Amino acid sequence: MEDKIVPNIVVGRLPLYLRTLQLMSLDGRKVTSSQELGEKLGISAAQIRKDLSQFGEFGKQGTGYNIDFLTDKLRHILQVNKVWDVAIVGIGDVGHALARYQGFTNRGFRIVLLFDNNPLKVGKQVDDFIIQDISSMVSQIQEANVQIAMLSVPVDQAQMVTNLLVDAGVKSILNYAPINITVTSGVRVQYIDPVLHLQRMTYYLE
Amino acid sequence: MEDKIVPNIVVGRLPLYLRTLQLMSLDGRKVTSSQELGEKLGISAAQIRKDLSQFGEFGKQGTGYNIDFLTDKLRHILQVNKVWDVAIVGIGDVGHALARYQGFTNRGFRIVLLFDNNPLKVGKQVDDFIIQDISSMVSQIQEANVQIAMLSVPVDQAQMVTNLLVDAGVKSILNYAPINITVTSGVRVQYIDPVLHLQRMTYYLE
Numbered sequence: 001m002e003d004k005i006v007p008n009i010v011v012g013r014l015p016l017y018l019r020t021l022q023l024m025s026l027d028g029r030k031v032t033s034s035q036e037l038g039e040k041l042g043i044s045a046a047q048i049r050k051d052l053s054q055f056g057e058f059g060k061q062g063t064g065y066n067i068d069f070l071t072d073k074l075r076h077i078l079q080v081n082k083v084w085d086v087a088i089v090g091i092g093d094v095g096h097a098l099a100r101y102q103g104f105t106n107r108g109f110r111i112v113l114l115f116d117n118n119p120l121k122v123g124k125q126v127d128d129f130i131i132q133d134i135s136s137m138v139s140q141i142q143e144a145n146v147q148i149a150m151l152s153v154p155v156d157q158a159q160m161v162t163n164l165l166v167d168a169g170v171k172s173i174l175n176y177a178p179i180n181i182t183v184t185s186g187v188r189v190q191y192i193d194p195v196l197h198l199q200r201m202t203y204y205l206e
Numbered sequence: 207m208e209d210k211i212v213p214n215i216v217v218g219r220l221p222l223y224l225r226t227l228q229l230m231s232l233d234g235r236k237v238t239s240s241q242e243l244g245e246k247l248g249i250s251a252a253q254i255r256k257d258l259s260q261f262g263e264f265g266k267q268g269t270g271y272n273i274d275f276l277t278d279k280l281r282h283i284l285q286v287n288k289v290w291d292v293a294i295v296g297i298g299d300v301g302h303a304l305a306r307y308q309g310f311t312n313r314g315f316r317i318v319l320l321f322d323n324n325p326l327k328v329g330k331q332v333d334d335f336i337i338q339d340i341s342s343m344v345s346q347i348q349e350a351n352v353q354i355a356m357l358s359v360p361v362d363q364a365q366m367v368t369n370l371l372v373d374a375g376v377k378s379i380l381n382y383a384p385i386n387i388t389v390t391s392g393v394r395v396q397y398i399d400p401v402l403h404l405q406r407m408t409y410y411l412e
Contacts, residue, residue: 015405016386023361023385040386079408086404093306097299098400103384107401108408147411148404155229172407174400178309179229180222180246188410190403194304194380195313197396198292198354199221201378202285202314204394205353 010051016041017048018074022106025067033064080108085146087113087170089161090153091121091131094176098150099126109148113140117157134161141168152176216257222247223254224280228312231273239270286314291352293319293376295367296359297327297337300382304356305332315354319346323363340367347374358382 020040024032034045034052041048052058052070055077059065075081086109088095099111116122117134124131132140141149149170153161158177165173166187175181178193226246230238240251240258247254258264258276261283265271281287292315294301305317322328323340330337338346347355355376359367364383371379372393381387384399 011409012406014409015402018405019384019399019402020386042386077409078405079411080405084404084408084411093303097303100299101400103399103401107405109401109404148407150400171411172404174403174407178225180226180248188407190407192398192400192403193225193309194307194356194398195309195315196221196225197380197398198290198315198378199224199284199286199313200218201354201380201394201396202290203217203220203283205285205290205377 004054006054010054013043013047013051014074014078016043017051018071018078018080019107021067021071021074025071029067031064032067034059036064075108078108082108084109084148085112085144086110087115087137087141087144087146087149087165089115089134089137089149089151089165090157090177091116091126092152095150095152096126098152098176099129112144113146115140134164138164138168141165141170146170148172148174150174150176151181155179210260212260216260219249219253219257220280220284222249223257224277224284224286225313227273227277227280231277235273237270238273240265242270281314284314288314290315290354291318291350292316293321293343293347293352293355293371295321295340295343295355295357295371296363296383297322297332298358301356301358302332304358304382305335318350319343319352321346340370344370344374347371347376352376354378354380356380356382357387361385 020037034048037048038045058070058073088098088111091114099114114126114129114131115134115137116131121131122133147170149165151158151161151173155177158179159181162181166183171187173189175189175191181189183189226243240254243254244251264276264279294304294317297320305320310316320332320335320337321340321343322337327337328339353376355371357364357379361383364385365387368387372389377393379395381395381397387395389395
């Protein structure tokens with residue numbers, strides 16, 4: 001298959017397909033179809049077929065998709081057939097919940113480092129991890145070659161910590177601070193802010 | 207202004223504009239432009255002007271937007287000029303972090319009810335709230351006329367609890383369980399799953 005640029009929006013749907021397939025597999029399912037996936041996800045079957053066709057030929061007309069096969073392919077495409085080390089910066093309630101979150105298992109990620117700047121938290125244990133002082137963050141991230149960080153610091157510290165993370169070589173940041181952050185080219189940011197989602201829904205309430 | 211259907215994707219960007227304006231206002235700023243907003247958000251100035259023009263005339267050519275005025279308008283459009291009561295179902299680490307999250311203040315939401323099915327948690331206090339037994343959820347939500355719920359229960363309970371929430375009259379669900387849920391027409395669901403965001407980024411890592 002020749003290299004081509006896959007639209008961002010298509011890449012964004014692949015994790016959703018993968019999650020759905022993995023849940024089906026846990027249920028003991030072996031085969032599915034673009035119709036069934038579409039119904040579960042509220043996406044048209046045609047869209048799903050088109051998205052997947054960007055990466056090759058995964059299903060047969062009339063017999064559907066082999067779930068384990070397509071799961072493997074998507075894990076490979078998304079590069080989550082390996083396990084990525086992740087650092088969490090800011091161990092308040094959100095960071096603490098992320099550090100203990102069970103949902104990363106088997107989905108390509110493991111937490112390896114926790115950082116905070118609060119002396120009352122540094123040295124404390126959260127499950128298997130000791131919270132480290134943020135002053136050692138850059139060197140520890142470099143040493144461990146961590147490329148992914150989750151940011152759960154207060155709004156007024158988010159950009160400063162982001163700059164440190166980028167300096168340390170982090171390439172992907174999942175930002176829980178409710179503010180847009182600026183990064184250099186080559187670094188990607190995704191955002192999680194529950195209020196943005198809630199406000200999208202209140203628009204429609206009566 | 208006549209009623210018209212505003213595309214979902216436009217509605218989805220309004221909370222981002224509102225958040226940015228509110229942060230600017232906190233910084234003491236009075237005026238901004240579609241250019242400045244665009245740079246902060248990685249959205250084109252033309253797109254922002256087009257999105258806002260769906261709702262009226264908010265800026266003047268050459269003088270930009272009055273931040274407080276546009277903030278008020280967006281709060282009104284998104285219906286967050288009032289405060290919505292929110293229930294949280296599932297008080298594990300994520301639900302606990304949501305119950306204590308400070309980021310809802312001044313953005314249109316307040317937590318009013320917490321539910322769990324674990325007898326060891328029911329009756330316990332989280333900040334100002336007592337965790338209630340899920341068996342009383344439907345009646346309490348109906349009585350309090352709560353229309354918004356955040357769902358942070360295990361995957362295998364998400365659909366069952368969703369059905370109860372819909373029965374109770376909830377119209378908007380923010381689902382933290384990493385599974386797609388099905389709702390009846392007229393009920394909206396938004397999803398938060400950190401792994402989906404992380405997997406969107408690993409695709410691009412080398």
